[in-house]
Amino acid sequence: NIQGGGWCYDEPGxxxxxxxxxxxxxxWGPSTCGCMNTAEDGLDADCNCIFMPYGDGASFSGYREExxxxxxxxxxxxxxxxxxxxxxxxxxxxxHLGMGDxxxxxxxxxxxGGLSTFLHADRIA
Numbered sequence: 001n002i003q004g005g006g007w008c009y010d011e012p013g014x015x016x017x018x019x020x021x022x023x024x025x026x027x028w029g030p031s032t033c034g035c036m037n038t039a040e041d042g043l044d045a046d047c048n049c050i051f052m053p054y055g056d057g058a059s060f061s062g063y064r065e066e067x068x069x070x071x072x073x074x075x076x077x078x079x080x081x082x083x084x085x086x087x088x089x090x091x092x093x094x095x096h097l098g099m100g101d102x103x104x105x106x107x108x109x110x111x112x113g114g115l116s117t118f119l120h121a122d123r124i125a
Contacts (some may be wrong), residue, residue, distance in 0.1 A: 002107070003052060004113040006112055014057050025055050055082070060120065105125070
């Protein structure tokens, strides 16, 4: 499940989010996510669920290798790494959670996280 949280559209807006859980992993607490098919027939015995907190303001689509300066805010920079975070999560799931052998997958999200499901469906598959 990819968490929603809206987009930031300019550097000051992104900087404002950087001090919150919608803009930085520094503010994330531990989280859990259950599988949707918790039937008594054991359908969830081989089910994994990944919850991706929303922390980039661009539906996991941004990437800049170098920090980006915030105009008019001396010394403040932004790090756009949403796409790299998505790739690292997928890599981990393939290596450690068996996603590489999955026959079926359900990708869900809300709001900007829902947009992520469309933007990255081919990448995730």
